[in-house]
Amino acid sequence: MDTRIYVMTHKSIEKLPDDTYIPFHVGKKGKMDLGYPGDDTGEEISEKNPYYCELTGMYWVWKNVTCDIVGICHYRRFFIKDDELLSKSYIEMLMKNYSVIVPDSACVPKGSKVYEHYASRHYGKDLDLCREVIQEKYPEYLDAFDFSMDSILVSMGNMWITRKDVYDRYCQWLFDILFEVEKRLDMTGYDSYQQRVFGFLSERLFRVWLLMQQENIREEKVELTEIDVLWKKKRLKELKRSGEEAVRPPKRLLFLSGLDETLDLFTEELNHAFVQMGYETLKLDVRNLHDDWARLAQFIKEPVIAAITFNSLGLNMELVEGQNIWEQLNIPCINILVEHPCCYHGALLKAPFNAVVLCADQNHMKYVGMNYPNISVTGFLPNAGCIQIAPYKNMEERKIDVLFAGDLFVPENKKTQISLFTHPVINVKKMSKEILQDLMENPSYTTEVIVLKWLARHDVHLTGEDFCLLMADIHDMEKAAVSCICEQVLKCLADSGVKITLYGKGWEKCNWINHPNLTYEGSLPVKKVLEKMNDAKIIINILKWFKDGTQSSVFDGMLAGAAVVADTSKYLAENFRDMEKLSDGLGYSTENAEIVFFELDKIQELEEKVKYLLGHLKEAQRIADRGYQRAKKQHTWNVRAQEIEEALF
Structure with a gap:
């Protein structure tokens, strides 16, 4: 597979420890040749580098490169795993299940939102102009723009790895917007730093575009590091491998069960699997926690690597009022979601700092990453099946x-509950019926995309928090759509004999x-x-x-x-x-x-x-x-x- 990671630089750098990474000279036109390929050949915008930063390199790769997988990083910022650059084999392994690799999400300072943070460091009118252009050229992205500007998450550096077709699609969208903004933007009074406006804007637009895609997204760690440091770490690791094996964490786990028959079966199967792998486990029944406290107290006298639960069961338990038990015991809680995350909005919002959320759908993983910045680790874990002891029968x-x-x-059988979502324009009951119809007519769309399209049609703009509350309120329409389709499928088959x-x-x-x-x-x-x-x-x-x-x-x-x-x-x-x-x-x-x-x-x-x-x-x-x-x-x-x-x- 042809995989290329372009390392954007404007100066000479040390040789990279992996040939997959290609030093690339941005703003090369009229500058001293560093001996690297650059953005001054073929179809290019090299002269715009003072305003577009690494985007002149991104543009060149879009217009002049043909490969399977392409990535962008910087001469001092790299995707890192185990103190090494992401290897070609690791990237290609990830790309079997994911189509986009991005840096770990960053949060703007506490008390601020993306728009406010940008306006405090640059010029808010630049983002306003972006919104104006998006409204004209890509109105279907307007809600995603407003949602992103009202959130606290950003993806800095224009760094990512993806399939080339996905890369091309993003560049087409991004540069179409930025070139139009450039025509209208007055930069009078901007110093050389603020003139890098299009690089700054693109960092905020990236998540807007991602929000509207049906792509599987994987976050990877990014480090600010010099290349010689990577070489040193690589040599140290090789020395360490030749020495004694690192001490492994304790193989002891807690499992939570007791409220759902199906989830209890999953817990039983997973618990049994870990026992077979040599783990010592303790299974707690949340229905009888009073009886289990003594067993728990005895079990945690020795280190426990994690607690594992399904669908947020016990995620927010407290031993001391106001203090999450998993934070108090310093035991990470692995929360495996087999339903849409919006069903557990309250639990996820208050999740312990050491929570890990694993989702059975990669769109759900993306939803958690976008809407719950308090959860630092998310991942994809498909559901699994139970091996049967019964003899294997032939078809006959x-x-x-x-x-x-x-x-x-x-x-209509749903129990009465208090809705946390209120809005002066939206009638949730009426909207729910329309969402159900939209789901039935567009069964390939996720529920969140259907909701975003409904909001766009009705020119309604919600904050990220209100969007999550609305999703929690109307999620039953997703269940209703599934049931309607089940009825149609079964009756169609039965009618056909x-x-x-x-x-x-x-x-x-x-x-x-x-x-x-x-x-x-x-x-x-x-x-x-x-x-x-x-x-x-x-x-x-x-x-x-x-x-x-x-x-x-x-x-x-x-x-x-x-x-x-x-x-x-x-x-x-x-x-x-x-x-x-x-x-x-x-x-x-x-x-x-x-x-x-x-x-x-x-x-x-x-x-x-x-x-x-x-x-x-x-x-x-x-x-x-x-x-x-x-x-x-x-x-x-x-x-x-x-x-x-x-x-x-």
């Missing part, structure tokens, strides 16, 4: 043609529940449903509006030996092979297929695919076998435990 032995397991959500077995709560309210092709078995314990999966030929999955992640039932179905049919997400599409329709349109190629995807807005194609599998059980068997092998190798809770250990411990 399985009695259930199609199985679906999931609850039907009905919005497909026999379906259904498990879950709430379905008795459907007026078609007595359909002759539908067997409704009510709600069963999670472990019982997993047992039933072992008898299913096909398992249908409707993701919980995960557009770049997945849910456990996908892998549970694979590990049960069934052929899994699921609506697609970016993550699943990048990691699993689908069956493909033949060019003559008369069948499908299942060669190498591990899963069967369908689009939420093309349910009729699902009917065709399910019938094809049921009519070609040998091909369905091959899909199931490959899916089983892939899930067993890469998507069990044992694997997730290893990934957590490698990334965090």
Whole structure:
């Protein structure tokens, strides 16, 4: 893979310890040649360097470079991991799951916002002019601009690593705006520092653009360092590796459980996996904390590496009023979210300083990073499946043609709760109905993008805090959209003659529940449903509006030996092979297929695919076998435990 990281510089620098990094002379036109490639050849804007800073180099790379992965850093600022530059292999490994690598988010000084901070150091009218141009050229970005200016997060230095196509898309947007601002901007009275205005503006515009993209974002550490320091650290590390192995942290973990049957199963699986890896663990039941205090007190007499919980359970527990238990005990709390983060707004807002948030969808990870600057570590951890002890059955032995397991959500059954969001213009009840309709009509969009588009249509501008409160208020519309689609999918299949077995709560309210092709078995314990999966030929999955992640039932179905049919997400599409329709349109190629995807807005194609599998059980068997092998190798809770250990411990 052709990966190039351009190191922007205006002076000679020492040889870099990695050939992936290319010294690049910015503002080269008319200057002494440093012996590096520069921004004065091909299509260029080198003479603008006093005003555009490193952007003249970014522009040159956009217009003159063809490669797979491209990055920008500076002669004294680099992406660093373990005291070394990010290696080519590490970057390319990350780019399998992420499309953008950016520096760790920085916060403006306490009590300030991005706009106020910029105006205090430069000229606020420059940002006002940017807003004016965006409103004219890219009105759909206006809410993202206002949201970013009212936040406290910035990405400084114009540093990033990405695919070249993503890089080109950003540069097209950025320079279109900046060139127009340049035409209108009066810099009378600006000294040489303030004349670097377009470099300053671009640092604030970067997050505006990111907010409107459907890209997977990874934050990496950036250090201000000299190259000779990197060489010294590299040599020291080599010496250290040849000496004694560094002392590893204690292999002792706390687990929290007790409020949800499904999450308790995940906790049980993850706990068991860590025990198999040699960890000593203690599982606390939040329903009986009074009885567990003595066990906890005994356990923490020795160092504990972390506490692990799901969906913010126990994240904000207190032993002493006003003091978070995990801060008090100095134990990092790893909070694994398998729902949208907006469901846990209050908990995340008050999360301990040593919290780590891992999300099952990469868009959710991005949402946490954008909206909760108090959480310093976020990451992506896909859900996983449970390995079944039951014998692996062939398709001919399985009695259930199609199985679906999931609850039907009905919005009006929501318990009355006090809304924290108030706005003089927005009628939340009316907006919720419109958001539900928008979700149904645009099933490829995330809920937050749908909400931002609604706000733009109605010319409503919210602060970052109000946006999060609104998301928490209307999130039930996402659940309602999933339930509506589930109904459509199941009824379509049943009407077409497909026999379906259904498990879950709430379905008795459907007026078609007595359909002759539908067997409704009510709600069963999670472990019982997993047992039933072992008898299913096909398992249908409707993701919980995960557009770049997945849910456990996908892998549970694979590990049960069934052929899994699921609506697609970016993550699943990048990691699993689908069956493909033949060019003559008369069948499908299942060669190498591990899963069967369908689009939420093309349910009729699902009917065709399910019938094809049921009519070609040998091909369905091959899909199931490959899916089983892939899930067993890469998507069990044992694997997730290893990934957590490698990334965090």
